[in-house]
Amino acid sequence: MPAAVRAAKVYKVFGKRAERAVKDLEAGATREEVRAYGATAAVIDVSFDVEPGEIFVVMGLSGSGKSTLIRMLNGLLVPTSGTVEVDGTDITRLKPAQLRQMRSQKVSMVFQHFALFPHRNVLENTAYGLEVRGVPVDERQHRAAQALELVGLKGWERNLPEQLSGGMRQRVGLARALAADTPIVLMDEAFSALDPLIRRDMQTQLLELQSELGKTIVFITHDLNEAMRLGDRVGVLRDGRAVQIGTAEEILNDPANDYVAQFVEDVDRTRVLTASSVMAAPIPVVGAEAGPRAALRTLRENQTSVAFVLRRDRRLVGVVHEKTIGPAVRTGQKSLDGLVDTDVQRVSPDTSVADLFAPAAESSVPLAVVDDAGRLRGVIPRVTLLAALAGNGNGNGAETADAGHDAAAAEPADTSRTEPDTAEPADTAEPAEDADASDRPAAGADPAETPAEDPADPPPDTGPAPPDAAGEERHGGQGAAR
Amino acid sequence: MNAFTAIGDWFANALAWVLGRSETPPRIPIGTWFEQGIDALRERGGAFFDLVGGFIAWVVDLLAALFHQPPATALAVGGAAVIAAAMLRTRRRAALITAAAVVALFVLEALTGVLNTLISTGGIPSFFFLWAMALFQVDFVFPPLIIALLALAAFAVLAALPGGGRRPRVVAACAVAAVLLAYGLVWLVGVPVPLLVTALFAVLAWRVAGWRLALFTVLGFLLIIAMNMWAGAMDSLALVLVASTIAVVIAVPIGIAAAYNDGVSRVVRPVLDLMQTMPAFVYLIPAVSFFSIGAVPGVIATIIFAMPPGVRLTELGIRQVDPELVEAGEAFGAPPGQILARIQFPLALSTVMAGVNQVIMLSLSMVVIAGMVGAGGLGSDVYEGVTRLQLPQGFEGGVAVVILAIFLDRLTAAVSRRSATTAARQGAEA
Ligand SMILES: Nc1ncnc2c1ncn2[C@@H]1O[C@H](COP(=O)(O)OP(=O)(O)OP(=O)(O)O)[C@@H](O)[C@H]1O
Ligand SMILES: [Mg+2]
Numbered sequence: 001m002p003a004a005v006r007a008a009k010v011y012k013v014f015g016k017r018a019e020r021a022v023k024d025l026e027a028g029a030t031r032e033e034v035r036a037y038g039a040t041a042a043v044i045d046v047s048f049d050v051e052p053g054e055i056f057v058v059m060g061l062s063g064s065g066k067s068t069l070i071r072m073l074n075g076l077l078v079p080t081s082g083t084v085e086v087d088g089t090d091i092t093r094l095k096p097a098q099l100r101q102m103r104s105q106k107v108s109m110v111f112q113h114f115a116l117f118p119h120r121n122v123l124e125n126t127a128y129g130l131e132v133r134g135v136p137v138d139e140r141q142h143r144a145a146q147a148l149e150l151v152g153l154k155g156w157e158r159n160l161p162e163q164l165s166g167g168m169r170q171r172v173g174l175a176r177a178l179a180a181d182t183p184i185v186l187m188d189e190a191f192s193a194l195d196p197l198i199r200r201d202m203q204t205q206l207l208e209l210q211s212e213l214g215k216t217i218v219f220i221t222h223d224l225n226e227a228m229r230l231g232d233r234v235g236v237l238r239d240g241r242a243v244q245i246g247t248a249e250e251i252l253n254d255p256a257n258d259y260v261a262q263f264v265e266d267v268d269r270t271r272v273l274t275a276s277s278v279m280a281a282p283i284p285v286v287g288a289e290a291g292p293r294a295a296l297r298t299l300r301e302n303q304t305s306v307a308f309v310l311r312r313d314r315r316l317v318g319v320v321h322e323k324t325i326g327p328a329v330r331t332g333q334k335s336l337d338g339l340v341d342t343d344v345q346r347v348s349p350d351t352s353v354a355d356l357f358a359p360a361a362e363s364s365v366p367l368a369v370v371d372d373a374g375r376l377r378g379v380i381p382r383v384t385l386l387a388a389l390a391g392n393g394n395g396n397g398a399e400t401a402d403a404g405h406d407a408a409a410a411e412p413a414d415t416s417r418t419e420p421d422t423a424e425p426a427d428t429a430e431p432a433e434d435a436d437a438s439d440r441p442a443a444g445a446d447p448a449e450t451p452a453e454d455p456a457d458p459p460p461d462t463g464p465a466p467p468d469a470a471g472e473e474r475h476g477g478q479g480a481a482r
Numbered sequence: 483m484n485a486f487t488a489i490g491d492w493f494a495n496a497l498a499w500v501l502g503r504s505e506t507p508p509r510i511p512i513g514t515w516f517e518q519g520i521d522a523l524r525e526r527g528g529a530f531f532d533l534v535g536g537f538i539a540w541v542v543d544l545l546a547a548l549f550h551q552p553p554a555t556a557l558a559v560g561g562a563a564v565i566a567a568a569m570l571r572t573r574r575r576a577a578l579i580t581a582a583a584v585v586a587l588f589v590l591e592a593l594t595g596v597l598n599t600l601i602s603t604g605g606i607p608s609f610f611f612l613w614a615m616a617l618f619q620v621d622f623v624f625p626p627l628i629i630a631l632l633a634l635a636a637f638a639v640l641a642a643l644p645g646g647g648r649r650p651r652v653v654a655a656c657a658v659a660a661v662l663l664a665y666g667l668v669w670l671v672g673v674p675v676p677l678l679v680t681a682l683f684a685v686l687a688w689r690v691a692g693w694r695l696a697l698f699t700v701l702g703f704l705l706i707i708a709m710n711m712w713a714g715a716m717d718s719l720a721l722v723l724v725a726s727t728i729a730v731v732i733a734v735p736i737g738i739a740a741a742y743n744d745g746v747s748r749v750v751r752p753v754l755d756l757m758q759t760m761p762a763f764v765y766l767i768p769a770v771s772f773f774s775i776g777a778v779p780g781v782i783a784t785i786i787f788a789m790p791p792g793v794r795l796t797e798l799g800i801r802q803v804d805p806e807l808v809e810a811g812e813a814f815g816a817p818p819g820q821i822l823a824r825i826q827f828p829l830a831l832s833t834v835m836a837g838v839n840q841v842i843m844l845s846l847s848m849v850v851i852a853g854m855v856g857a858g859g860l861g862s863d864v865y866e867g868v869t870r871l872q873l874p875q876g877f878e879g880g881v882a883v884v885i886l887a888i889f890l891d892r893l894t895a896a897v898s899r900r901s902a903t904t905a906a907r908q909g910a911e912a
Contacts, residue, residue: 076809097817104815115810119828129814180814 002088003049004184004216010082012043012068022081031239042068044240053214057231065240066220070186074107075099104133108180112188114173116161122172123157129180147179166193184216236260249277276349279369279378285310288317292328295320306365309340314375318342319365346370520768535773542777545720551675558630561661565637568653576640584633591625676712691896702885711882718859722845725784729841733789737796754790762787762851770855780857788844795837799830835898842894846887
C-alpha cells in the first residue's frame with residue numbers, strides 16, 4: 001500500500017531566482033544567504049510519508065512554512081523542486097483536470113483563515129465540496145447538515161458566515177471539509193480559533209472520526225499539546241526545514257536539538273507520556289515458587305520493603321512486604337502462599353501519565369505496568385511520576401529507578417491527607433522530600449477513572465482489587481482527563 | 483522602393499531642420515494613418531458595420547418608441563417577460579420551453595407571414611380579434627400583437643398552475659393587471675403616455691431606491707413634460723440605455739480577462755486611459771464615417787467613451803476577491819469557470835455595479851455631444867440652442883439632462899448598494 005501522502009525532498013522558494021536558490025540551498029546555503037538576492041525559501045528539503053489512516057502533525061513557529069507545505073500537498077502551490085505524491089501519484093505531474101479530480105475525490109482542506117464564502121449561507125458553504133462534485137441538491141444539503149451537526153452547529157444552517165463568531169466559522173470550515181468526505185483531510189490550524197473546551201471536544205471528535213473512518217489527516221498546529229495529543233507522528237519545522245519527525249514521545253523524550261527541546265519545554269507532558277515511557281525496571285522481583293527466605297534476601301539486597309512476585313512467565317501475582325515476610329521466615333514457613341499481597345494497582349503500558357495519578361494515590365506500592373497478557377513490564381514509583389512532570393522523566397535512567405526504591409521504602413503512605421492543592425512538581429524530585437510530596441499530585445487526580453483505564457487481565461489467583469475508599473474525597477481539578 | 487525613398491526624404495528633411503536649413507519640421511502624420519486605418523477597416527468590414535449599425539438603430543428606435551407611445555405588442559411582451567423571469571426559479575423548464583415556443587412563433591411569422599395569411603383567409607375565427615381591432619381603433623390585425631398576447635396568456639396560466647409557488651402567481655396577476663390597465667388607460671381613457679411612463683419610473687425608483695427618489699422622479703419628469711422636452715428626454719434615455727448596456731457587455735469580459743492576466747491588464751490600461759482622455763468629439767469623426775449621421779455614431783462614440791470605468795471596476799472587483807476564497811474553490815476541485823461564476827463574480831458584483839453606474843453617467847454626459855452628429859434627443863435640443871444662441875431652449879435641455887442624470891445615478895447607485903447584500907440574501911433564501 002502506497003503512502004497516502006508522500007513528500008520527497010520538497011522545496012518551495014518564493015520570489016526571484018527560485019531555481020538558483022534551490023541549488024544553493026542544496027549546496028548548503030542558508031535561508032538568509034538566498035534571501036540576500038530576493039528569494040524567500042519557505043520550505044526547504046522536507047521529506048515525509050503519511051501512512052493511510054495516520055494523523056501527521058506539522059508543528060512550527062509562525063512563518064516556518066507550515067501553510068506553504070500543506071498547500072503543496074494538494075497542489076495549490078507547486079513545489080519549486082521535489083515531488084509530492086498522493087496515493088502513489090505524483091501530483092506535480094498531473095494535468096489541471098486530473099488535479100481537480102484528485103482534489104475533489106481525495107483531498108479536502110480546512111483553511112487557517114477559514115476561507116468561507118461570504119455570499120453563501122452556512123449550509124451552502126458546507127455543501128460546497130459536494131456541489132463541485134455534482135451531487136444533487138437534496139443529498140448534498142442532507143450530508144452538509146449532518147456534518148454541521150457533527151461540529152455542533154445545528155440550527156445555524158441558514159446564517160451567513162458574517163453572523164458567526166470566529167470559532168463557529170472555523171467549525172463551518174471543518175464541516176465543509178468533512179462533508180466532502182474525502183479519505184485525506186488537510187487541516188491548517190483548524191482548531192486555532194476555538195476556545196479550550198470546544199477545542200478539546202473537536203480534538204476528541206477528530207480522533208474518534210479518524211479511528212472510525214480511517215481518514216488520513218495532515219494537521220498543522222502551533223499548539224504543542226494539541227500536536228502531542230493528536231499526532232501519531234509529529235514533524236517539527238524550523239525556518240522551512242524539518243528538524244525532527246517522529247512520534248510524540250520521541251520528540252518529547254529525545255529532542256533532536258535545542259530548538260525542539262525548547263519547543264517542547266512547556267508541553268503538558270502528562271498527556272503525552274505513557275506509562276511505558278516513564279516506567280522503571282522492576283528490580284526487586286521474587287519468583288512465585290521461591291520461599292520466604294529467598295524473598296527476604298531479595299528485599300535486603302535491594303534495601304526495599306516490598307518486592308513484586310512473578311510466575312515463571314513473568315505474569316504478576318502481587319507483592320510481598322517485608323513486614324509479613326519477616327515473621328514468616330521466623331516461623332519457618334516454606335512457601336509464599338498466603339503472604340502475597342495481591343492488592344496491586346495495575347496499569348497498561350499505554351495509559352497516559354495523567355491517568356496514572358489516581359491509581360498511584362491509591363496504592364502504597366509502586367504501580368505495576370502490566371501488558372495485555374498480564375506480564376509485568378515495569379513499575380512506576382510515585383517519584384517517577386513527579387520526575388516525568390518535572391520534565392526530566394526519562395524512565396530508563398538509573399536515578400529514577402533508585403528513587404523508586406526509596407519511594408517504595410517509605411511506607412505506609414499517608415493516605416489521610418487530602419489537601420486539594422497541587423504541589424509544585426519541579427522541586428519534589430529530591431528523594432528527601434519523597435514521602436511528603438508523593439501523595440500531593442494525587443490529590444488532584446480523579447480516582448473514578450481507574451477501573452476503566454486498566455485493561456490488564458487479573459491473574460486467576462489474585463483477588464479483585466478493591467478501590468481505596470480514601471480516594472473518595474480527592475476529586476480534584478483534573479477531572480477532564482481524556 | 484517608394485517607401486524607402488520616402489523614408490530617406492523624411493530623414494533628409496529632419497536633418498535639414500535640425501541644422502537650421504529648413505523651416506518646416508519633419509512631419510509625422512499619425513492622423514492620416516489613423517484615417518487610412520479606418521478607411522481600410524471600412525472597406526473590409528462594411529457589411530459587418532452595416533449590420534451592427536442597423537441593429538443599434540433598431541434597438542434605440544424600439545426603446546424610444548416604448549417611452550413615447552408604447553406599442554401594445556411591446557407591453558404584452560414586457561408583461562410576459564416579467565412573469566417568465568419570476569418563474570425561472572421554480573419552474574425553469576416550463577418557462578424556457580414556452581419562451582422558446584413564443585420566439586419560434588415570432589420568427590416563423592416574420593419569415594413566412596403564416597399568421598397573417600391565416601387571419602386574412604379566415605383560418606382563425608374573426609371574433610378572436612375583431613374586439614381588439616375595435617379597442618385599438620385599427621383596421622388591420624397586427625400578428626405580432628396576437629403572438630404577444632398569446633405569450634402573456636400562456637405564461638399567466640403556467641404561473642397560476644398549482645405547485646409553482648406563491649411568488650410567480652402574484653407576479654403574474656400583477657403583470658396581467660398592469661398590461662390590461664395600461665391598455666385601458668391609453669386606448670380607452672386616453673391618458674397621455676408620458677404621465678404613465680412617469681408613474682412607471684416612479685414605481686421603479688420607489689422599489690429600488692425608496693420614496694425620496696420616487697418623489698424626485700415624479701416632480702422631475704413632470705417638469706420635463708412641462709418644458710416640452712419629453713420626446714428629447716426619452717430619445718436620450720433610450721440612447722443612454724442602449725449605449726451603456728453594450729458598453730457593459732463589452733467591458734465586463736475585458737475586465738475579467740484583465741483581472742486574470744497581468745499581461746492583458748498592462749495592455750488594456752493605457753488603451754483605457756486613451757479612450758477616456760481623448761476628447762469625446764474625436765470619436766464622432768470615425769463613427770460618422772463608419773455609420774453616417776444619426777443615432778448610431780452617437781451610440782458608438784458613447785460606448786467608447788463610457789466603457790473604461792466598466793472595465794476598470796470589473797477588474798478591480800475581481801482582483802479584490804480574497805485569494806484564499808479562490809484557493810478554497812480550487813482546493814475542492816472547482817474548475818476555473820465555476821470559480822469565476824460562483825465565487826469571484828458574485829463577490830465582485832457590488833464593485834462591478836459601481837462601474838455600471840459610472841458607465842451610465844458617462845454615457846449621459848456624452849449624449850449632448852452626440853447631438854452634434856444628429857443623434858437626436860436632448861443633445862440636439864442643447865446643440866441647437868448653442869448654435870442658434872437660443873438660451874431658453876439650451877437651458878431647458880440642460881435641465882432635462884440633469885434630471886435624467888440624477889434619476890439614473892441614484893437608481894444605479896441603489897442597485898449597486900443592494901447587490902452587495904442581495905447576493906448574500908439570496909444565498910440565505912435558497
Ligand atoms: N505567496 C507568497 N509569496 C512570498 N512569500 C511567501 C508567500 N507565502 C508565504 N511566504 C513566505 O513563506 C514563509 C512561510 O510562510 P507560511 O505561511 O507557510 O508560514 P506558516 O508556518 O504557515 O506561519 P503561520 O503559523 O503564521 O501561519 C514566510 O516567510 C512567508 O513570508
Ligand atoms: Mg499558516
